[in-house]
Each structure stands twice: as C-alpha cells, then as structure tokens.
Amino acid sequence: MIRDVATMYMQQGAKVKVVTQSIFTSEIEIDGWILIRKTWLNLLMNLKIFYILRAIYLAKATKSPIQYRLRILLYFLTGAYIENIVKRNRPDIMHIHGISEGSLPYLYVCARTGLPSALTLHGLISFSDYTSATNCARGLERAFLKHAAKKKYLFSVVSTGIKKRISDWMNDKCNNIKVICNPVRGNCFKKQFNRNIPDYYTLLCVGRICEQKNQMLVLQAYEYLKKHYDMKARLIFVGDGDKKEELELYTKMHSIEEVYFTGLIDRQEVNQYYENADLLITASYDEGFGLPIIEAYSYGIPSLALIDIDAAFDIYNRDCTMLICERSVEALADGMNKALLKSW
Numbered sequence: 001m002i003r004d005v006a007t008m009y010m011q012q013g014a015k016v017k018v019v020t021q022s023i024f025t026s027e028i029e030i031d032g033w034i035l036i037r038k039t040w041l042n043l044l045m046n047l048k049i050f051y052i053l054r055a056i057y058l059a060k061a062t063k064s065p066i067q068y069r070l071r072i073l074l075y076f077l078t079g080a081y082i083e084n085i086v087k088r089n090r091p092d093i094m095h096i097h098g099i100s101e102g103s104l105p106y107l108y109v110c111a112r113t114g115l116p117s118a119l120t121l122h123g124l125i126s127f128s129d130y131t132s133a134t135n136c137a138r139g140l141e142r143a144f145l146k147h148a149a150k151k152k153y154l155f156s157v158v159s160t161g162i163k164k165r166i167s168d169w170m171n172d173k174c175n176n177i178k179v180i181c182n183p184v185r186g187n188c189f190k191k192q193f194n195r196n197i198p199d200y201y202t203l204l205c206v207g208r209i210c211e212q213k214n215q216m217l218v219l220q221a222y223e224y225l226k227k228h229y230d231m232k233a234r235l236i237f238v239g240d241g242d243k244k245e246e247l248e249l250y251t252k253m254h255s256i257e258e259v260y261f262t263g264l265i266d267r268q269e270v271n272q273y274y275e276n277a278d279l280l281i282t283a284s285y286d287e288g289f290g291l292p293i294i295e296a297y298s299y300g301i302p303s304l305a306l307i308d309i310d311a312a313f314d315i316y317n318r319d320c321t322m323l324i325c326e327r328s329v330e331a332l333a334d335g336m337n338k339a340l341l342k343s344w
Contacts, residue, residue: 019085052073082109118156123286125137127286155178205238205281223254302344307323
C-alpha cells in the first residue's frame, strides 16, 4: 500500500523518495520513485549522540529482549542518517506512516530540521488485544494521541471507525483528526456479475494469516456452507502468516475440500486471483481499513464483511457490499450463500 501511495504521488508530479526501517538496501528506482540506500556504512558515518541517547532511553523503557532493544537502536541510527539526508536535500514534506518505535525517529528528524510532516495512522495498535504490537508501541500511540489533541496537531486516519474509537476514548470530537481513506491503483472493473451459476464459485480471503485477521472463522463458515447449502465453491487464502499452518491442519483434519493456500506471492499473482474471484471475504477482529476490499472492487469483485470493521461505512455500498451483523460461523456462511447467489 505504501508503494502505491508513493507511486501515486509521483504520478501527480512529485519527486518521491522512500526510506524503510525494515531492510538494508541499495538505492533502487521503483515505479519512478527512489528507495533510499541504507547500509551499515551509511548508519555508522552518520552517528549522532542525540539519537543514540534516545534509543538507549527507549530501549530501557521497553523491557524487551536484547534483540528488540538492538532493533530500536537500529531504528534511531536510521533516523540520524535520514536527518543528514533531509539537511542535504531539503525536501518539502515528510509523510510518516504510523506511530511506533520505528517511526518515532522520523518525528525527531522533522522537529530538529523544521521539516513539515504529514502523519497517517493506518490502524490502532493499542485498542485491541489482537494486534501484535509491543507494549512500548502501544504506549507511544496513546501518548501521541493525547499530545496531538492537546496541541491541536493535525493528522489523518484511514477510516471513520478509527476516528470514532479515538474520539470515544478521548471523550472529544477530535477535530484535529481527518479521515482520508486508503487509495488503490485499480483496474477498470473488468468483471461482469449478472451471469448464471458457474461450475464453481471462487471465494477469496486476502491478507496476512494471523489471529487479528480471523481467517479461522472464514474457513469454518466455508465448511458450514459446503455441508448445509451444498454450494459448489472453492476457498483460496492469499497470503502467509503465523496461523497458516493451523488453518492447513484444520482443513486436513476436517477433510474440507477445495481449500487452497497460496503462501506469500507477488502483486501480479495476487491480481490474477482477484481477476478470477467471485467474492472477497473479510472477517477480521480488528481492521483499520481493509485494503483488499477496495482492491477487489477495482476488479469488479463484491465483498462480504463484518459490520464492526472500522471502515465498514466508508466502503459500504449495497451494489457491491454485504455486511454481516453477527460474528458467528452460521451467520457468515449464510452471508456467503446469499452473496454468491445475489445478482450484483
């Protein structure tokens, strides 16, 4: 998604450079924008005591294993490196995505250089037990939200539901928060849906396979659909994650037919699955937006989702969406059946 944002900035005439905390990399041109080079030599040549001291302070505060404390140090060394790049190149603005140990150094960069920043929260990591964030990151998010409200610091979130959760927690209208929904670089609605029942319907579930995304409910609802509705359908899980083996084992133990797991695949392969799907299913416990939903829309694929996801009413339209009110196997299976038989 960040790649798409960078590409769309570039397509609208901006010169875009992207820095990642995730990997070391040479300088690479991607879709017309530049992924900034980051090597150990770059970091060691741009050491700053300011960032080292704050990394040590934060690492102590996390009470995390030594490996994660070293990662925090790496985050802050990257911040020092980026500060020098900002001073040399003088960009107009920095767009920061999320609040965590990884993004905090970039806020310091902007504060120390006077560089304006735009900040986007793509979800809330401290409002749910299902997110895999550290306690430190959760604390940083809460502290940031309070500070931003006090200072009237403008930032954006990707769905109405995220803003509502913050507003309820703050007991405030939070006028400093703007809702700017996730973008998508789409296709031209290739698929037409007024057609006869095919030999098989294809249900698609896209995203990291983890407890937060709740793919087990999708699998169990599909199992119920096959048993009680005699629906000719296949279910494809696109993505990888720590719950993938659990789902595969459940599929094998319950002898559920026509269930497939793609594992981690590239964008072009994902797009091919969208092109051949009949319905996208989202059953997450916690979902800041649900990017696969609008990706599916761009291929003319309708969506079935739980009504309590944050972006439910940002993305809902009766001509392409069906929302389920009850979070149960039976309710989701019934929704699958109705959605597949509906003339969209």
